[in-house]
Amino acid sequence: xxxxxxxxxxxxxxxxxxxxxxxxxxxxxxxxxxxxxxxxxxxxxxxxxxxxxxxxxxxxxxxxxxxxxxxxxxxxxxxxxxxxxxxxxxxxxxxxxxxxxxxxxxxxxxxxxxxxxxxxxxxxxxxxxxxxxxxxxxxxxxxxxxxxxxxxxxxxxxxxxxxxxxxxxxxxxxxxxxxxxxxxxxxxxxxxxxxxxxxxxxxxxxxxxxxxxxxxxxxxxxxxxxxxxxxxxxxxxxxxxxxxxxxxxxxxxxxxxxxxxxxxxxxxxxxxxxxxxxxxxxxxxxxxxxxxxxxxxxxxxxxxxxxxxxxxxxxxxxxxxxxxxxxxxxxxxxxxxxxxxxxxxxxxxxxxxxxxxxxxxxxxxxxxxxxxxxxxxxxxxxxxxxxxxxxxxxxxxxxxxxxxxxxxxxxxxxxxxxxxxxxxxxxxxxxxxxxxxxxxxxxxxxxxxxxxxxxxxxxxxxx
Amino acid sequence: xxxxxxxxxxxxxxxxxxxxxxxxxxxxxxxxxxxxxxxxxxxxxxxxxxxxxxxxxxxxxxxxxxxxxxxxxxxxxxxxxxxxxxxxxxxxxxxxxxxxxxxxxxxxxxxxxxxxxxxxxxxxxxxxxxxxxxxxxxxxxxxxxxxxxxxxxxxxxxxxxxxxxxxxxxxxxxxxxxxxxxxxxxxxxxxxxxxxxxxxxxxxxxxxxxxxxxxxxxxxxxxxxxxxxxxxxxxxxxxxxxxxxxxxxxxxxxxxxxxxxxxxxxxxxxxxxxxxxxxxxxxxxxxxxxxxxxxxxxxxxxxxxxxxxxxxxxxxxxxxxxxxxxxxxxxxxxxxxxxxxxxxxxxxxxxxxxxxxxxxxxxxxxxxxxxxxxxxxxxxxxxxxxxxxxxxxxxxxxxxxxxxxxxxxxxxxxxxxxxxxxxxxxxxxxxxxxxxxxxxxxxxxxxxxxxxxxxxxxxxxxx
Numbered sequence: 014x015x016x017x018x019x020x021x022x023x024x025x026x027x028x029x030x031x032x033x034x035x036x037x038x039x040x041x042x043x044x045x046x047x048x049x050x051x052x053x054x055x056x057x058x059x060x061x062x063x064x065x066x067x068x069x070x071x072x073x074x075x076x077x078x079x080x081x082x083x084x085x086x087x088x089x090x091x092x093x094x095x096x097x098x099x100x101x102x103x104x105x106x107x108x109x110x111x112x113x114x115x116x117x118x119x120x121x122x123x124x125x126x127x128x129x130x131x132x133x134x135x136x137x138x139x140x141x142x143x144x145x146x147x148x149x150x151x152x153x154x155x156x157x158x159x160x161x162x163x164x165x166x167x168x169x170x171x172x173x174x175x176x177x178x179x180x181x182x183x184x185x186x187x188x189x190x191x192x193x194x195x196x197x198x199x200x201x202x203x204x205x206x207x208x209x210x211x212x213x214x215x216x217x218x219x220x221x222x223x224x225x226x227x228x229x230x231x232x233x234x235x236x237x238x239x240x241x242x243x244x245x246x247x248x249x250x251x252x253x254x255x256x257x258x259x260x261x262x263x264x265x266x267x268x269x270x271x272x273x274x275x276x277x278x279x280x281x282x283x284x285x286x287x288x289x290x291x292x293x294x295x296x297x298x299x300x301x302x303x304x305x306x307x308x309x310x311x312x313x314x315x316x317x318x319x320x321x322x323x324x325x326x327x328x329x330x331x332x333x334x335x336x337x338x339x340x341x342x343x344x345x346x347x348x349x350x351x352x353x354x355x356x357x358x359x360x361x362x363x364x365x366x367x368x369x370x371x372x373x374x375x376x377x378x379x380x381x382x383x384x385x386x387x388x389x390x391x392x393x394x395x396x397x398x399x400x401x402x403x404x405x406x407x408x409x410x411x412x413x414x415x416x417x418x419x420x421x422x423x424x425x426x427x428x429x430x431x432x433x434x435x436x437x438x439x440x441x442x443x444x445x446x447x448x449x450x451x452x453x454x455x456x457x458x459x460x461x462x463x464x465x466x467x468x469x470x471x472x473x474x475x476x
Numbered sequence: 477x478x479x480x481x482x483x484x485x486x487x488x489x490x491x492x493x494x495x496x497x498x499x500x501x502x503x504x505x506x507x508x509x510x511x512x513x514x515x516x517x518x519x520x521x522x523x524x525x526x527x528x529x530x531x532x533x534x535x536x537x538x539x540x541x542x543x544x545x546x547x548x549x550x551x552x553x554x555x556x557x558x559x560x561x562x563x564x565x566x567x568x569x570x571x572x573x574x575x576x577x578x579x580x581x582x583x584x585x586x587x588x589x590x591x592x593x594x595x596x597x598x599x600x601x602x603x604x605x606x607x608x609x610x611x612x613x614x615x616x617x618x619x620x621x622x623x624x625x626x627x628x629x630x631x632x633x634x635x636x637x638x639x640x641x642x643x644x645x646x647x648x649x650x651x652x653x654x655x656x657x658x659x660x661x662x663x664x665x666x667x668x669x670x671x672x673x674x675x676x677x678x679x680x681x682x683x684x685x686x687x688x689x690x691x692x693x694x695x696x697x698x699x700x701x702x703x704x705x706x707x708x709x710x711x712x713x714x715x716x717x718x719x720x721x722x723x724x725x726x727x728x729x730x731x732x733x734x735x736x737x738x739x740x741x742x743x744x745x746x747x748x749x750x751x752x753x754x755x756x757x758x759x760x761x762x763x764x765x766x767x768x769x770x771x772x773x774x775x776x777x778x779x780x781x782x783x784x785x786x787x788x789x790x791x792x793x794x795x796x797x798x799x800x801x802x803x804x805x806x807x808x809x810x811x812x813x814x815x816x817x818x819x820x821x822x823x824x825x826x827x828x829x830x831x832x833x834x835x836x837x838x839x840x841x842x843x844x845x846x847x848x849x850x851x852x853x854x855x856x857x858x859x860x861x862x863x864x865x866x867x868x869x870x871x872x873x874x875x876x877x878x879x880x881x882x883x884x885x886x887x888x889x890x891x892x893x894x895x896x897x898x899x900x901x902x903x904x905x906x907x908x909x910x911x912x913x914x915x916x917x918x919x920x921x922x923x924x925x926x927x928x929x930x931x932x933x934x935x936x937x938x939x
Contacts, residue, residue, distance in 0.1 A: 024494040028491070030939075031487040034488065066527040066528070078626075103614050151567055154569065155570065159574075163540055476494030
């Protein structure tokens with residue numbers, strides 16, 4: 014897997030900008046770039062110190078391609094752990110292409126997706142979970158997903174796993190040592206301490222496994238289905254919910270062509286609002302397909318908001334509303350449901366009182382005046398278990414880690430059972446080895462070419 | 477116009493990528509960034525040497541925003557001529573925003589479009605025409621437009637103008653000196669040498685003004701109208717014309733919604749192919765609108781290609797074709813027109829012979845087999861006067877420069893007339909001053925806030 018050749022790629026987003034950065038890494042990076050760079054100072058690039066910046070021109074034979082700044086990283090003091098050159102050129106796509114083409118002609122190879130980070134991993138600059146966090150960090154679009162990725166990249170998660178693994182490894186060695194002295198019936202591994210360690214590992218694994226539920230939704234945004242007919246004020250509600258300071262609103266095309274999702278950040282957490290039609294009784298075939306879709310979306314959502322225009326509520330429609338709410342509650346008794354009465358600013362107090370008495374826990378809101386908006390934001394945040402986030406605890410967001418943790422827990426529970434039932438050391442040693450294997454999978458101490466290929470294929474080129 | 481505050485902007489294209497670069501420039505750039513950066517080495521950023529790179533974290537209070545590389549440029553040794561910090565962070569849009577927000581809170585101001593380059597100009601790092609070339613360089617998308625912008629950025633154009641201006645200024649001083657000694661009737665300025673200089677300036681100005689015709693089309697791509705019915709093989713023709721090595725094909729929306737332009741680079745020159753319908757006689761209103769549009773596009777084009785599917789030519793349609801060609805030649809006698817017979821691979825030799833005898837200068841082509849493709853590329857290139865480009869002569873691409881050159885020429889011609897007719901020195905001095913003024917406009921020795929505002933508003937933010 015470790016290749017020694019020199020790779021090149023555009024590291025900045027594609028397209029035109031003020032500047033673009035082209036990254037070259039590999040044992041020949043400096044040797045290849047040095048003759049292509051004519052420094053203003055007249056000094057050769059390869060004679061410059063590591064971590065310095067130089068102004069000059071990139072020259073293709075006698076043709077000047079661009080005036081650039083070149084950064085030089087020598088030895089293993091770079092992101093990849095290899096000699097690295099970063100060329101900061103003018104951000105025209107033409108110039109980017111020309112410089113990359115020149116480097117390819119001079120012996121570089123186009124980097125594969127994630128290959129710079131793969132090399133950082135292979136050269137011991139990052140462990141595997143840290144390397145995976147780099148991709149998450151780049152994809153992060155809310156405070157929460159950023160915090161989790163940052164913590165993982167800084168080694169929070171790996172350190173916790175590594176510490177447990179080391180302790181377990183220590184016991185494993187002692188138990189395996191016992192096997193060598195099997196006839197003497199000695200116990201090098203203190204069984205009480207060992208039980209205590211297994212209990213501790215079980216706790217940590219369970220906590221990490223549980224954190225995946227919240228981690229996964231934070232990474233992908235929490236899906237919220239909004240049930241409501243057109244014109245009940247969905248878009249004004251979304252605008253009102255927007256956290257003014259740091260709002261990201263975007264339209265992302267959903268799985269079906271007619272589904273539009275709005276993404277909003279509330280309290281640093283991304284929420285994906287999925288618009289659905291109502292679910293009233295109908296004999297119309299087309300409408301009943303719509304209702305079917307509404308149910309599907311409710312199914313996928315973590316929270317359901319049922320939005321009504323309270324200014325249009327008549328005694329009849331209030332009855333219909335109660336029926337519909339009943340249906341949803343019946344079908345999804347576990348799904349958090351918030352009934353939101355919008356436009357309450359248009360109502361008289363007695364009308365409000367009547368509505369509140371008729372419909373349990375109805376949330377009064379005026380998107381226009383801002384009444385009830387903050388309360389709704391807090392309700393939504395309450396549905397996310399943000400405790401772990403606030404306490405800066407490790408949160409698992411990666412399905413691969415989640416799988417490895419589940420497998421490790423399974424093995425640890427076998428060890429636990431073995432300890433409780435006085436299983437022989439040689440059998441227990443096998444289970445411990447298996448658990449160690451799954452721990453190692455997370456940090457990359459155990460890895461295969463296939464696994465690495467899969468992980469880094471999801472990176473962008475240039476990282 | 478010169479502001480001393482510290483500006484910040486994203487310098488790399490917007491969107492997510494492996495890395496992004498945030499640029500901070502101004503007298504407080506280092507003071508503002510230093511406390512926000514926690515170096516891995518533990519050393520304070522502001523104590524580091526200029527042109528060095530440092531690994532560490534950007535910290536907002538106690539929150540770690542990202543692991544970054546920071547480049548430091550001290551004193552006037554930077555692009556802008558001011559203390560500058562470049563932060564190379566992970567390329568998530570969230571991180572970019574967070575770091576920029578932090579810098580804004582700590583006293584930076586969001587940079588205006590082109591403000592970094594404006595500062596470079598105001599601090600004497602670039603003259604005005606060089607600064608303008610930076611925007612052209614970033615926008616350049618072909619070898620030719622890149623070469624022209626690069627030459628202008630490296631001062632080729634300014635040096636030529638400055639040299640002439642200095643010589644003219646010298647004579648202007650001598651003539652004005654004569655005015656002080658008017659009663660003594662002396663001549664400090666040698667009239668023969670002066671005439672020779674004016675002739676030289678006239679030549680250079682005329683050459684530069686003439687170069688604008690080619691410069692302008694090179695900068696914007698040479699418009700080529702393709703006349704032809706659907707299915708005559710337009711897209712296979714375009715694909716065949718593509719220079720394999722370095723082709724850029726893109727769809728750019730034209731001025732009208734139904735016009736699609738294909739841009740192709742041939743021999744380093746960009747060509748914009750504008751698709752049009754045919755122009756055959758019709759009484760149909762809708763079709764006659766189409767014909768009107770075809771004529772409009774022919775009007776805008778520099779070259780017209782009339783493309784026919786030769787395998788479908790019958791004696792009748794050959795007659796129609798001759799009529800249509802006649803119409804175009806009548807209406808646009810000056811416009812270069814190439815009649816291209818596509819799919820000649822499907823014809824027998826006697827059919828080809830007949831076609832060639834019937835239609836003058838018909839270009840035989842098989843997009844499929846490649847026959848006649850290179851010849852067509854060369855024909856297209858011949859329509860562009862690439863001589864100046866090949867000889868690396870200065871080519872004017874900027875309308876502002878073109879206007880200033882025209883005005884300067886007008887004044888120089890007045891001076892010429894004054895010299896020929898023995899005009900008095902004081903009147904001639906006024907014309908020379910005017911010519912000098914227009915020269916100075918190009919390089920920015922003469923500039924106004926309005927002018928600078930206009931020029932730099934067309935830049936991207938971050939440059």
